[in-house]
Each structure stands twice: as structure tokens, then as C-alpha cells.
Amino acid sequence: MVIETERLLLRPFLEGDAADVFEYLKEPMVNCFACMKLGSLEEARAEMKNRIGETEYYFAIVLKETGKVIGEIDAYPEHAEPHDQEEDSPLDTFSPCWMLNKTYHGEGYAYEAAHAFFDYLFREKGARRIYAYTEDYNISSQRLCEKLGMRREGLFMEFVSFVNNPDGTPRYENTYQYAILKKEWH
Numbered sequence: 671m672v673i674e675t676e677r678l679l680l681r682p683f684l685e686g687d688a689a690d691v692f693e694y695l696k697e698p699m700v701n702c703f704a705c706m707k708l709g710s711l712e713e714a715r716a717e718m719k720n721r722i723g724e725t726e727y728y729f730a731i732v733l734k735e736t737g738k739v740i741g742e743i744d745a746y747p748e749h750a751e752p753h754d755q756e757e758d759s760p761l762d763t764f765s766p767c768w769m770l771n772k773t774y775h776g777e778g779y780a781y782e783a784a785h786a787f788f789d790y791l792f793r794e795k796g797a798r799r800i801y802a803y804t805e806d807y808n809i810s811s812q813r814l815c816e817k818l819g820m821r822r823e824g825l826f827m828e829f830v831s832f833v834n835n836p837d838g839t840p841r842y843e844n845t846y847q848y849a850i851l852k853k854e855w856h
């Protein structure tokens with residue numbers, strides 16, 4: 671699957687994307703992506719091999735003009751609540767992750783990519799509800815959610831820990847939840 675916007679292509683990852691991906695994943699900008707950190711170009715090449723075959727829900731964000739991979743966006747179908755009735759509940763809920771190489775921040779690329787991705791999930795992948803978690807200090811991601819028309823649904827205090835404090839205890843972060851329903855998407 672390839673999604674095209676005015677300036678971007680959202681397409682599956684290729685083996686040749688390793689150097690571009692390494693550029694932004696050698697130092698992930700936020701704690702929630704700390705576990706995705708790549709230590710070397712070799713690791714990036716192995717990671718690209720893992721991503722091959724991901725054709726529906728995991729996309730490289732590519733600048734049409736140059737062919738450079740400037741970031742990524744993904745979301746997988748999740749069961750609607752209640753999860754304890756998983757067998758009956760439809761897979762109509764998605765929670766996107768988005769990340770851009772910092773050289774390309776502030777140009778509207780994240781919005782352009784996320785808008786096209788949401789449209790794809792709502793129109794072609796049966797999404798009923800798309801929700802996003804973002805830490806309380808992550809203003810860029812909150813602004814992106816708001817620009818996409820997502821409602822701020824709540825603030826979960828000390829909700830999750832991605833990294834430890836210097837003394838080894840978990841560092842808990844405060845997390846906003848945003849969401850938008852298909853019937854709210856225009």
C-alpha cells in the first residue's frame with residue numbers, strides 16, 4: 671500500500687532505508703521511543719529486514735522531491751473495549767505512533783502524513799476510534815493531535831515509565847489521551 675499526499679509518500683519500508691532511519695533513531699527524541707534506539711547502521715539494516723512485509727499498518731514517510739525517508743507512522747488494529755470480550759469485540763480501534771527526523775520538524779509534514787494516514791484508517795481499514803497517548807511535556811505531539819481534530823480526553827498521572835531515574839527506580843510520566851471517532855472525521 672502506498673498513500674500519496676501533496677509532498678509525501680507513505681510507503682512500506684525497504685532495505686535501502688537503513689541510513690535514513692538510523693539518522694533519526696540513533697537518538698530517539700522522546701522517552702516513549704527509547705526502546706527503538708538503534709546503536710549502529712548494522713542494527714538499522716537488521717531493523718529494516720524486520721519491517722519488510724509490513725505493508726498495511728507501518729509506513730515510511732518519504733519526501734517525494736528527494737526520496738528521503740524523513741520519519742515514520744504506524745498503528746495496528748486493536749480490539750474495542752471491553753478487552754475481556756475480545757472474541758466478540760471488533761478490531762476497530764487504532765493508536766498511532768509518529769516520529770519525524772528533527773531536521774524536518776515544523777514544516778507541516780507530520781500533519782500531512784498523519785491526516786492521510788487517519789483518512790486511510792477510517793476509510794479503508796475499518797477504524798471507528800483512533801486514540802493517541804502523549805506525554806504532558808510533548809507540546810509538538812499535543813499540537814499535532816489538536817490540529818488533526820482529536821479531543822483531549824484525559825490526563826493520566828504517573829501513567830507509564832519508559833526510563834529509570836538515576837537511582838534505578840522507574841521514572842513515571844504524566845500522559846494525555848487524545849481521540850477522534852470516525853463520525854467526527856471530515
Ligand SMILES: CC(C)(COP(=O)(O)OP(=O)(O)OC[C@H]1O[C@@H](n2cnc3c(N)ncnc32)[C@H](O)[C@@H]1OP(=O)(O)O)[C@@H](O)C(=O)NCCC(=O)NCCS
Nearest residue numbers: 699768769770775776777778779780781804810811813814
Ligand atoms: C510530534 C512530531 C511528529 C510533530 O512534528 P512537526 O513537524 O512539529 O509537525 P507539523 O509541522 O506538522 O506541526 C503540526 C502542528 O503543531 C504545531 N507545533 C509543532 N510543534 C510545536 C511546538 N513545540 N509548540 C507549539 N506548536 C507546535 C505546528 O505549528 C502545527 O500547527 P499549526 O499548523 O497550527 O502551526 C515531531 O515533533 C516529532 O517527531 N517528535 C518526536 C517524536 C514524538 O514525540 N512522537 C510522538 C510521541 S507521543
